[in-house]
Amino acid sequence: RVQVFTNNQTEYVWRKYAKLRTQLFPYIYTLAHEAHATGLPITRHHLLAYYNDETAIQQEYQYTFGNDLLVAPIVHQNQLEQDVYLPLGENWIDISTNLIYDHDPDGRYRLGKIDIFHGGQWIMNVRGDLLTIPLFARAGSIIPLIDPSVFTLNHGQPISIYDRSYILHLWIFLNEQNEANGLVWDGFNIQINTCNLNQSLCMTIDDPLNRLLVLQLPFNKSPNTITSSTMQSFERVNNWQIVAKILPKEQLQNCFTYDIENHVIWIAIVLPQQQSSFQYQIDF
Numbered sequence: 001r002v003q004v005f006t007n008n009q010t011e012y013v014w015r016k017y018a019k020l021r022t023q024l025f026p027y028i029y030t031l032a033h034e035a036h037a038t039g040l041p042i043t044r045h046h047l048l049a050y051y052n053d054e055t056a057i058q059q060e061y062q063y064t065f066g067n068d069l070l071v072a073p074i075v076h077q078n079q080l081e082q083d084v085y086l087p088l089g090e091n092w093i094d095i096s097t098n099l100i101y102d103h104d105p106d107g108r109y110r111l112g113k114i115d116i117f118h119g120g121q122w123i124m125n126v127r128g129d130l131l132t133i134p135l136f137a138r139a140g141s142i143i144p145l146i147d148p149s150v151f152t153l154n155h156g157q158p159i160s161i162y163d164r165s166y167i168l169h170l171w172i173f174l175n176e177q178n179e180a181n182g183l184v185w186d187g188f189n190i191q192i193n194t195c196n197l198n199q200s201l202c203m204t205i206d207d208p209l210n211r212l213l214v215l216q217l218p219f220n221k222s223p224n225t226i227t228s229s230t231m232q233s234f235e236r237v238n239n240w241q242i243v244a245k246i247l248p249k250e251q252l253q254n255c256f257t258y259d260i261e262n263h264v265i266w267i268a269i270v271l272p273q274q275q276s277s278f279q280y281q282i283d284f
Contacts, residue, residue, distance in 0.1 A: 012103065013130055019107035019148065025161065026144035026168065026184050031066040033185040042066060050087040053120070059085055062134075068141035068182075072126065072134040082128040084136065088120040091139035093173050096132055100262070108148040110240070111171060112262045114218045140175035142182025142190055144168060147214075149246060166249060168207075172217040201282040210271040212252050214244055217265040221284045222258035229279040230272050240266040 021028075031042045040048070044064045046056040062072035062084060070092060072084045086092045098112030116139050117123060126134040137143065147164040168188065174180050178201060181191045187208045195202040205213070226234040234254045237243060243255055243266040256267040271278060 015107060016101055016103070016131065017133075019101075019151070020109060022150060023109060023145040023148055023169070024143070025146050025150075027066065027068075030144070030183065030185040034066075046087055050089065053088040055085055055120075056087040068138045068143060070136040070138070072128070072136075074128040074133070080127070080129050081125045082134045084123045084126050084134050086117055086119045086121055086123060086136065090119045091175060092117050092119060092136040093139055094123070094126070094135075095137050096135040097127055098262070099135070106148045107151070108244070109145075110259075110262070111216045111218055111264050114173070114263075116176060137171070137173045139173055140180050141173050142180050142192075143171040143173075144182060144184045144188070145171065147246070164246075166209075166211050167214065167246075168211045169214045170216070172215060174217070174219070195281065196283070199284060201284075203280040203282070205269075205271070205278045205280065206276055207271055207278075208276045210273050210276065213267075213269040213271065215265070215267040215269070217267065218263060219265050220263055222260070223256060223265055223282045223284055225283045226254075226256055226267065227281045227283070228254075230275075232270070232272070234267075240264075243268045 028042065034040055035042055042065065046053070046059055046064065049064060049067070050056040061075050062070065065071050070086070072082050074082060093114045093116055095111070095114070098114065100110040100112050102108040102110065128134045146161055147167045147169060149159050150161050150164050152158045152160060168184070170182070170190065172180050172192065174192065177194070179193045183189045187206070189206040191204045192201055194200070232254050234256055237255045237257050240257055240259055243257055252270045254268060254270055256265065258265055269280065
């Protein structure tokens with residue numbers, strides 16, 4: 001521990017992965033509930049889910065983290081690349097290659113450009129060094145995260161998960177049919193599919209806690225408008241920083257933007273308190 005915090009490089013690496021683990025807390029805690037209910041472990045050998053894929057079950061140095069993330073860690077000294085096998089039966093999205101880490105000010109992770117790969121193939125020479133763990137998401141999954149400002153080792157006043165319990169972040173990875181779904185242990189559920197003759201994306205959201213949702217949705221088109229079943233209005237803003245900005249609850253607003261450089265839609269949704277089920281439509 002002393003060696004980590006007395007060296008700038010090792011402290012940077014430690015903080016980067018600590019921030020990722022912390023932000024994945026809702027995903028990890030949901031997996032813990034699943035493990036308690038079913039006995040399924042959080043980290044899973046491919047034999048558990050892909051037992052009909054002989055190549056998958058032969059892999060020693062990769063695993064699934066829950067049902068939706070595939071991890072292929074670097075295990076050999078001086079290794080800078082990893083060949084990753086993607087199991088049959090799913091399509092997979094390379095997260096790590098273009099994942100953006102903002103060390104300052106809050107250690108935020110932002111999604112970059114993505115490519116969908118069919119399962120049953122090797123992806124060769126995936127970058128993997130001291131700062132990058134090869135990481136893939138299952139196409140059609142939605143990964144819940146807490147706000148990156150949560151960091152219990154802050155000097156002075158730590159920011160706990162309870163301080164940001166009214167915010168839920170979502171990484172959305174559509175499949176080839178532009179569908180995705182996800183849930184959280186506390187009752188949150190979201191489903192996305194196409195509608196309006198495939199010209200729009202429709203979202204159905206159930207959240208008993210009526211949180212502020214901050215969505216990152218990689219997509220190759222910029223949205224024109226967003227409408228809701230509760231007649232909420234959505235303002236188009238200039239950048240993702242406005243969408244993700246921490247504000248007092250009474251100042252929160254619905255808004256969206258499109259990160260042209262990384263092809264990612266950012267949306268902030270303030271769920272009304274009067275009900276727990278909502279429908280939204282993203283028009284292009």
